[in-house]
Amino acid sequence: VDKTHEQKALARQQQLTKPPGSLGQLENLAVKIASLQASEIPDLTHVHITVYAADHGVMAEGVSAFPQSVTAAMVRNFANGGAAISVLAQELMAKLDVINVGTVEALEEILGVLDKRIDAGTANFCQSSAMTEQQCQQALLIGRDNVFSDIENTQLYIAGEMGIGNTTAATALASVLLACDPTDLVGPGTGLDQQGVQHKLNVIRRALEQHTTQLDKDALTVLQTLGGFEIAAMAGAYLTCAKQGIPVLIDGFISTVAALIAEKIQASCKDWFIYSHQSAEPGHQVVLGALNAEPLLKLDMRLGEGSGAAVAVPLLRQACLLHNGMATFEQANISKGDK
Amino acid sequence: VDKTHEQKALARQQQLTKPPGSLGQLENLAVKIASLQASEIPDLTHVHITVYAADHGVMAEGVSAFPQSVTAAMVRNFANGGAAISVLAQELMAKLDVINVGTVEALEEILGVLDKRIDAGTANFCQSSAMTEQQCQQALLIGRDNVFSDIENTQLYIAGEMGIGNTTAATALASVLLACDPTDLVGPGTGLDQQGVQHKLNVIRRALEQHTTQLDKDALTVLQTLGGFEIAAMAGAYLTCAKQGIPVLIDGFISTVAALIAEKIQASCKDWFIYSHQSAEPGHQVVLGALNAEPLLKLDMRLGEGSGAAVAVPLLRQACLLHNGMATFEQANISKGDK
Structure with missing residues (x-):
């Protein structure tokens, strides 16, 4: 800096x-x-937004209000221009990439979607590690490669995510990395009721007990054990942006947990992160606090996809213009x- | 509605x-x-922003960190494109009007400034009413006429203000209209130190004692007694927008006090007001609370000119686009x- x-x-x-x-x-x-x-x-004329989509094995435990098929359906929706991030990216004249890093089912060829599917979703982390070491590296590299794919033009990078079940993974990750009780972080995600949140909490507790030894190791191992392909890809992109000198606008809860992972791997990358908003997911505030992050907006958004970051882009542009x-x-x- | x-x-x-x-x-x-x-x-493609500028007689009491000549200098700056609101309005492709409703000195003819100067600033409200009844009506009509001047095209209206000394007037107005102690509202404005704020408070207290009988009357009389030409013009514009069915995006402290006046005159107009931000001026939070307003942004802005509202326009547009x-x-x- x-x-x-x-x-x-x-x-x-x-x-x-x-x-x-x-x-x-x-x-x-x-x-x-x-x-x-x-x-x-x-100058923030050129914004590169990438949505990373993947499925989560922990969905076998029933941790989301939405069925797993929604991940793939939303990948199509991103590419077709119907999703929130599609509408926002177009308005911002941003470059929008959509990358399938691991939907449960292989998808047909879709115009506007990069097929980088690592596997049929992660494994259920209540039973084994979510990823193998090799898969985790593969995901990190997908993020890295995406940053490099348009690096000469990128003045601001935004990573968004889509993955039914991924607030469960992010909550588990943040609990371990911040050494706090998952109760302090767990929330409704896309719309669980109170009973659903309690069940999600129990699932996370079980996973943390299951992997005690692994979770005592470095952030990369924690990521491999509890993370998702999309979360690892985001962390890989963030690390690359910081190393290559590209400012990053961080989105919501999942995105902030990916930033936390990146900071745990390489502390100096925090200088490159700007936090766009505080979402309605209760754990977000906790993770932002731990990162000493001061989010720009607080609009009760909780959609993911990079949407909260996209909504904040005009503020950054106005700041530059002024x-x-x-x-x-x-x-x-x-x-x-x-x- | x-x-x-x-x-x-x-x-x-x-x-x-x-x-x-x-x-x-x-x-x-x-x-x-x-x-x-x-x-x-x-659809909020067409935004009409008007900056109302005027001077305040209470400046004779020394209530601002800036000299009174800045009001006129900023009028020129608005028209020349160098002020914050000029930069923002251009970016938003908004129509920007600048109206001189009463600078101390008459200004040369300036391209892009409407000369509607009522008087050489208001009177010092520590000695007499800030405005005569006729002047107050004249100011309200200037706001009304401005709304009508482009009413067919206006999808959103923003009123901004410029007037060295006008946080003193706004604080006095809000104290009376909310029946609260000026201590709960008074703040540094453009940059008073602690001693300056204390002096400003004393000046306001003196004015409130001076006008006890007048200030017990209706909101319009309170406005006439303590207001400024620009504040009255904003209130007039707000009342007209509400009556004519045009949504209004309210700016900061001064603008919110003008909205408070409009609501006191005609309660139903509150439906038409959207509150853009909570400024750093301490009184703003109090007035917003009294109006049950939930501002969209909290960025510690305290510039006026309509700048906070302008900064929030992309959020409203994004909401519509989504x-x-x-x-x-x-x-x-x-x-x-x-x-």
Whole structure:
């Protein structure tokens, strides 16, 4: 992260025709993006959004309000332009990739979907590790490769996810990585009732007991044991963005858990993450807190797909436009006041 | 407000390819705008933003961190495209009007500024009423006329303000209209230090004691006694929008106090108001609470000019686009789940 450009951007913010600090978080955003891009003219015209879709073996335990077939159906919907992220990406003129990293059933060839299916969903982590070591590496590389696929054009990267059952995996992962009780994190996901949430909690507890030894190891092993293909792919993408100097806009609960994994693997990558929103899923607030993340929006969204991040993109763009386009006091011939 | 379209929009939200409720406040926004526009396709392409600028006699008491000349300088800056609201309005492809309702000095003719100067600023409300009854009516009509000036094209109206000293006027107004102690509302405005805030509080207390009899009367009399030309113009615009069926996006503290005045004059207009953000000015939260308003953003902005409302426009537009553009479960051939 470039301290010279950070200082220049801070100095410019003090010169713009407004009371210092009066654009609040928009000022911080502009300074942060200027510093991450090492540019005096921060610019987020080119946004790369990738939705990673995969199924979860733990669905055998009945942990979601939706049937597993919805994952594949939504992959088609992303490609057809009917999903929330499709609508938002089009509006933002963002590049939208959809990657099948592991739906239960193999899908027909779909225009606009990259078939990188690792397996027929992960294994049920109540019985064995969700992924083999090789599968986990494969998923991380899919994320890495996706970042590289358009790296020259990407000014901001967003990873979204789709995977029926994946709040169960994310909750289990965060419980282990934050060393907290799953009760503090577990929530309704796409719409479980109270009884469903209790069952989900029991399933997670069983998995944590099952894998005690494995879960005492490094973050990568924890990811392999409890994660999903899409979560690993997101973590791989995040790590690559940080290494390659591309700012990342983090989405909701699943996305934040993937960011947590990335930070556990490589602490310095946190500098590259901007947290877009706090979702309605109760665990999200806890994980954001642990990461010292200050999300921009709190709109009770809980959809995933990268939708919350996409909704925040205009704020980031406005922050840049104001930074670049406003007149300075000198240009406007205005006295700066006399506090 | 159209209940049929509200019901239709609610039903559509349940059919879109997402877990019900998962778009959070964006769903409420889409339903609200559909209902206000009595349309199945809510649309906010055409936004009309008007900045009302005026000076305040109470500046004789030394209540701001900035000199009074800044009001006029900023009027020029609005028109020249260098101010925050100019940059934002351009990005939103919004119509931007700038109206001088009463700077201390008469201004040269400025391209892009409507000269509707009522007087050389208001009177110092520590000595007399800020406005005469006629001046207050004149200001209300300026707002009304501005709404009518482009009413066929306006799908959303935003009023912004510029007036050095106007948080003092707004704080005094809100204290009276909410019957609360000014201590609970007073804040730094554009950047007073603690001592400055204490002095501002004393000035407001003096004004409230000075006008005890007047301030016991209706909201219009309170407005005339303590308000500013720009605040009255905003209230006039808000009342007209509500009467003419145009949704209004309310900006920050001053703007919310103008909305409070409009609601006190005509309670039913509250249906037409959407609150964009909660500013850093401490009184804003109190006034929003009294209005049962739930602001969309909380970004510590405190600039005025309509800037906070402008920053929230993309959220409203995204809410509409998602409502109109997402596929239904039936269209995407997706099972709705089996809670």
